[in-house]
Amino acid sequence: MSFLTFFAATYFLLAVPGPTNTLLATSGAGIGVARSLHLLAAELCGYLLSIVLLRTTLGPIVSDIPFAAVVLRVAVTIYILCLAIMLWRVNTRELRDGAAVTFGQVLLTTLLNPKALVFAFLLLPLQVGPLELLPWLGVIALQILTAGAAWLALGATLGRGARRLGHPEIVTRIGAVTLVAVTGLIWIQSFLSA
Numbered sequence: 596m597s598f599l600t601f602f603a604a605t606y607f608l609l610a611v612p613g614p615t616n617t618l619l620a621t622s623g624a625g626i627g628v629a630r631s632l633h634l635l636a637a638e639l640c641g642y643l644l645s646i647v648l649l650r651t652t653l654g655p656i657v658s659d660i661p662f663a664a665v666v667l668r669v670a671v672t673i674y675i676l677c678l679a680i681m682l683w684r685v686n687t688r689e690l691r692d693g694a695a696v697t698f699g700q701v702l703l704t705t706l707l708n709p710k711a712l713v714f715a716f717l718l719l720p721l722q723v724g725p726l727e728l729l730p731w732l733g734v735i736a737l738q739i740l741t742a743g744a745a746w747l748a749l750g751a752t753l754g755r756g757a758r759r760l761g762h763p764e765i766v767t768r769i770g771a772v773t774l775v776a777v778t779g780l781i782w783i784q785s786f787l788s789a
Contacts, residue, residue, distance in 0.1 A: 604718055605735055608710055609742035614675050615641070615705045616746045617770045621682060622696040623750025624757065624766035631750075635743045637698045641705025642714065642739055643732060649715035672778050674707055679774035682767045695767060 609616075615638055622631040656663050678700065705711070719731050750766065757765040 601718055601731070602734065602738075605714070605738050606742065608713055608718070609738055610745075611710075612773055613708060613710060614678065614774055615701060615708050615710075616743075617773045618678070618696045618701050618704055619743055619746040620750030620753065621767055621770040622701075623747035624754025625695045625750075627754075628744075628747045628751045631696075631747050632744075633698060634696065634701045634747070635740055637701035638705050638743045639736055639739050641702045641708070642711055643736065645706045645708065645711035646715045646719070646732070646735075649711060650719075668782075670707070672782070674703065675774050675778045678704065679771040679778075682774065683771040 619631070619634055619638065622634055682695065714735060719728060723731075754766050
């Protein structure tokens with residue numbers, strides 16, 4: 596894969612709505628971009644840690660034991676559905692008083708994000724060692740930060756619009772529905788590829 600193809604594919608993947616992007620947009624909507632910037636560090640750590648873990652440990656296990664992939668998918672599904680319930684229940688006062696989305700939630704969600712699988716096994720070159728992988732990871736890190744910031748800004752814009760309408764909870768409810776839809780898509784894709 597050429598560098599240009601890698602760069603474009605990575606940005607496209609990061610731009611697609613998913614669990615992490617939903618949480619970033621929800622935080623941007625609830626407390627604004629400036630107060631949500633720390634979540635970008637959680638997203639970055641989550642993706643990079645997930646990629647390294649997948650390439651070094653989980654990848655061989657999941658490929659050798661197909662049932663491990665099912666267990667992992669069920670665990671991710673349960674976690675994302677719990678996040679959806681939490682977002683649905685956020686009330687207007689909680690949105691005004693502080694972050695509805697925490698650093699730990701973004702970190703764990705990103706660690707479990709299926710996009711990390713695509714980075715680890717499809718977009719990054721498989722035949723290179725850890726040192727040769729560092730420039731590629733540097734590019735992904737920059738893209739994660741800029742795409743995440745765009746999701747925060749989008750959420751902040753949507754949040755202002757929802758507050759003008761008098762219904763700030765609309766954004767968290769949309770986030771909850773999006774998380775459930777993403778979970779459904781993960782399962783549909785799993786059944787179609789099986």
